[in-house]
Amino acid sequence: MSRILLLQGNQAVVEGAIAAGVKFYGGYPITPSTEIAEQLALRLPQVGGKFMQTEDEIAGLGTVIGASMAGKKAMTATSGPGFSLKQEMLGLACIAEIPCVIVNVQRVGPATGQPTSPAQGEVMQTRWGTHGDHWLITISPSSVPECFELTLRAVALSEKYRCPVILLMDEVIGHMREKIELPDNYDEIPQAERKMPTCAPEEYLAYGCEDGSKVPAMAPFGSGYRWHVTGLVHDETGFPKGTGAATKESQDRLRTKLTDNLDDIVQVENYRMEDAEFAVVAFGGAARTAYEAVDMARAEGLKVGFVRPITIWPFAEKQMQDLAGKVKGILVHELNCGQYVLEVERAVAGKVPVSLFAKYDNESATPAELLAEIKKAMA
Amino acid sequence: MSVMEDLIAKYFRPGRLPHIWCPGCGNGVITGAIVKAIDKQGLAKDDVAIISGIGCSSRSSGYLDFNTANTLHGRALPIATGVKMGNPKLNVIVCSGDGDCTAIGGNHLIHAARRNIDLTLVVYNNSIYGMTGGQYSPMTPKGSKATTAPYATIEPSFNLLALAQAAGATYVARGTTYHVPQLVDVIAKGIAHKGFSIIEVVSACPISFGRQNKMGGPAQMMMWQRDHGVLKAVWDRMDEEKKAEAIAAGKFPIGVLYENNDVQEYTAAYDEIIKRAQEGK
Amino acid sequence: MSLKIITKRCKGCGICAAFCPKKVLAVSEIGKVEAVAEENCIKCGQCEMRCPDYAILLDK
Numbered sequence: 001m002s003r004i005l006l007l008q009g010n011q012a013v014v015e016g017a018i019a020a021g022v023k024f025y026g027g028y029p030i031t032p033s034t035e036i037a038e039q040l041a042l043r044l045p046q047v048g049g050k051f052m053q054t055e056d057e058i059a060g061l062g063t064v065i066g067a068s069m070a071g072k073k074a075m076t077a078t079s080g081p082g083f084s085l086k087q088e089m090l091g092l093a094c095i096a097e098i099p100c101v102i103v104n105v106q107r108v109g110p111a112t113g114q115p116t117s118p119a120q121g122e123v124m125q126t127r128w129g130t131h132g133d134h135w136l137i138t139i140s141p142s143s144v145p146e147c148f149e150l151t152l153r154a155v156a157l158s159e160k161y162r163c164p165v166i167l168l169m170d171e172v173i174g175h176m177r178e179k180i181e182l183p184d185n186y187d188e189i190p191q192a193e194r195k196m197p198t199c200a201p202e203e204y205l206a207y208g209c210e211d212g213s214k215v216p217a218m219a220p221f222g223s224g225y226r227w228h229v230t231g232l233v234h235d236e237t238g239f240p241k242g243t244g245a246a247t248k249e250s251q252d253r254l255r256t257k258l259t260d261n262l263d264d265i266v267q268v269e270n271y272r273m274e275d276a277e278f279a280v281v282a283f284g285g286a287a288r289t290a291y292e293a294v295d296m297a298r299a300e301g302l303k304v305g306f307v308r309p310i311t312i313w314p315f316a317e318k319q320m321q322d323l324a325g326k327v328k329g330i331l332v333h334e335l336n337c338g339q340y341v342l343e344v345e346r347a348v349a350g351k352v353p354v355s356l357f358a359k360y361d362n363e364s365a366t367p368a369e370l371l372a373e374i375k376k377a378m379a
Numbered sequence: 380m381s382v383m384e385d386l387i388a389k390y391f392r393p394g395r396l397p398h399i400w401c402p403g404c405g406n407g408v409i410t411g412a413i414v415k416a417i418d419k420q421g422l423a424k425d426d427v428a429i430i431s432g433i434g435c436s437s438r439s440s441g442y443l444d445f446n447t448a449n450t451l452h453g454r455a456l457p458i459a460t461g462v463k464m465g466n467p468k469l470n471v472i473v474c475s476g477d478g479d480c481t482a483i484g485g486n487h488l489i490h491a492a493r494r495n496i497d498l499t500l501v502v503y504n505n506s507i508y509g510m511t512g513g514q515y516s517p518m519t520p521k522g523s524k525a526t527t528a529p530y531a532t533i534e535p536s537f538n539l540l541a542l543a544q545a546a547g548a549t550y551v552a553r554g555t556t557y558h559v560p561q562l563v564d565v566i567a568k569g570i571a572h573k574g575f576s577i578i579e580v581v582s583a584c585p586i587s588f589g590r591q592n593k594m595g596g597p598a599q600m601m602m603w604q605r606d607h608g609v610l611k612a613v614w615d616r617m618d619e620e621k622k623a624e625a626i627a628a629g630k631f632p633i634g635v636l637y638e639n640n641d642v643q644e645y646t647a648a649y650d651e652i653i654k655r656a657q658e659g660k
Numbered sequence: 661m662s663l664k665i666i667t668k669r670c671k672g673c674g675i676c677a678a679f680c681p682k683k684v685l686a687v688s689e690i691g692k693v694e695a696v697a698e699e700n701c702i703k704c705g706q707c708e709m710r711c712p713d714y715a716i717l718l719d720k
Contacts, residue, residue: 050649054490058457062450069446222469226444228392228447407711407713598673
């Protein structure tokens with residue numbers, strides 16, 4: 001049995017979190033993500049979970065990392081300035097491989113910027129925000145139902161690959177209300193299971209990957225497997241190791257545990273691409289405009305399609321290279337001065353022209369505006 | 380076998396000694412005292428988590444055979460809070476230095492205390508940033524030299540325990556690395572206390588603080604502790620004038636300075652929230 | 661032997677020697693503690709208690 005609801009994107013994230021089995025949230029109020037905190041404060045204790053409003057953004061992710069170490073599925077949500085503050089903890093979650101989900105409902109920045117207006121200015125910060133080379137996953141919903149689905153997916157990916165997953169939203173998606181069909185009962189939703197060690201506790205190597213995969217098994221604190229978490233470069237034992245070889249080995253595994261599995265991680269939606277000669281690329285809130293603009297272009301007989309990266313990081317390299325072989329031109333539309341387009345240009349490598357429709361004036365583009373840009377780029 | 384050898388065999392991770400600390404550093408004494416306190420409380424190793432931040436003191440977690448984490452500078456308390464919320468059965472002990480705890484982690488300190496969450500915070504107070512080589516911390520006594528205060532500090536130091544108590548800590552104690560049995564006792568009581576416990580341990584950094592401030596070597600710095608730490612029972616018998624004289628001479632009370640068992644602990648309070656939410660109230 | 665010195669761990673800080681009431685201990689020229697008058701040891705345990713390096717152990 002299911003129910004039809006009219007929900008905000010932020011509320012759908014909350015339901016997705018409950019359905020995914022999230023049992024801990026720590027965070028700090030910030031527009032335009034606050035509804036996620038408010039709703040989880042209500043919903044989590046109903047399912048035996050816990051909500052904490054922490055003293056600051058840093059502690060928000062800190063408590064999440066701690067709860068995850070203790071075996072709980074845990075998440076936080078924030079927006080621009082808060083996302084900047086979370087970068088330090090994000091790095092710890094990357095190197096110590098602590099599963100966690102961070103929702104970033106983007107607003108206009110930098111600094112306080114325009115707190116209630118949409119933007120997509122954190123595409124690059126999401127990838128490169130914390131210091132040092134690091135690897136994580138970023139996925140971006142463009143509808144309310146997808147906020148639910150991708151929250152489930154974010155939790156699942158985070159547990160599977162033991163890395164932070166960022167659910168990259170924007171004010172449009174966070175505050176937009178849409179119809180969503182949700183199951184009455186979440187019990188039948190498959191739950192992501194964290195890989196547990198199968199060896200005896202005294203044989204447990206916390207970062208040893210006993211199954212030959214690149215993702216080590218993770219025993220919760222208190223389970224009888226005593227191990228050491230550190231933000232220092234460490235070897236398979238989990239203890240600090242200062243050699244160059246250890247650093248390289250660690251970086252290689254943290255990278256390839258994701259890059260070896262791009263087929264599983266990277267999702268891209270193609271819309272009216274079958275016979276398309278020109279493609280629009282957009283994601284999140286900007287994708288809303290793109291669907292409509294492509295329909296309008298098609299109505300005028302233009303062979304335009306739409307490619308929507310759902311996974312933002314790791315970058316959909318292969319998909320963009322394939323796209324360059326299929327179409328005569330690509331227009332990237334994003335709500336910033338041009339960030340994702342840099343990656344598209346890199347992948348396409350001059351094979352076809354790549355143009356940019358950058359919108360950074362507190363408003364989403366209208367389909368007519370995007371259509372005009374499509375025509376300009378096609379000319 | 381000696382007592383300490385037994386404790387090392389039981390609670391230290393094999394093959395990790397000698398530790399990284401400098402000659403005469405108090406960190407080893409404090410870490411040993413924590414282990415003695417855990418042993419005194421009879422806690423199973425699986426039921427203990429030791430969470431530390433970054434700095435010399437924070438390296439202690441790696442030597443100990445519990446559920447351990449050496450996290451980020453100043454951030455031990457939020458992560459420890461998450462661990463405790465995730466599994467309230469764990470006895471969570473936080474090891475933090477004076478810089479880690481009172482400077483970069485100061486905000487986390489007052490809020491962990493305010494919540495009265497059941498953590499045992501041991502502050503290794505050596506009056507200086509040791510790992511980076513001797514810069515002044517909020518616990519460096521005013522007038523001391525530091526590499527970043529070559530003309531002496533002009534900043535007053537925190538009264539850390541008054542700060543923690545005012546913020547809401549329900550167990551407040553002080554020890555020194557000279558008064559070891561008393562130190563073990565106040566840490567053990569802090570672990571047993573249901574609520575936020577803070578134990579300030581007056582310690583020595585002979586290399587990065589002692590040298591700059593001409594305090595003599597490790598033994599002299601420990602003698603300074605012996606001569607300045609006053610047992611609480613003795614301290615309490617002093618009249619106000621005597622106390623003022625003692626404070627002016629740099630003396631301080633050691634022991635359990637404050638304890639309140641009537642304040643509800645945070646995870647227990649949250650369990651009631653869960654109950655209310657599930658009953659629809 | 662009632663006193664056991666783990667030389668590998670000793671960093672020669674001298675705390676044990678300074679607080680030994682019977683002057684049993686001394687730091688050698690190579691910077692390691694040694695028992696110079698073990699016959700005087702009264703097993704008070706102050707050395708073991710305050711050694712920051714767990715380098716001096718007193719048998720039960």
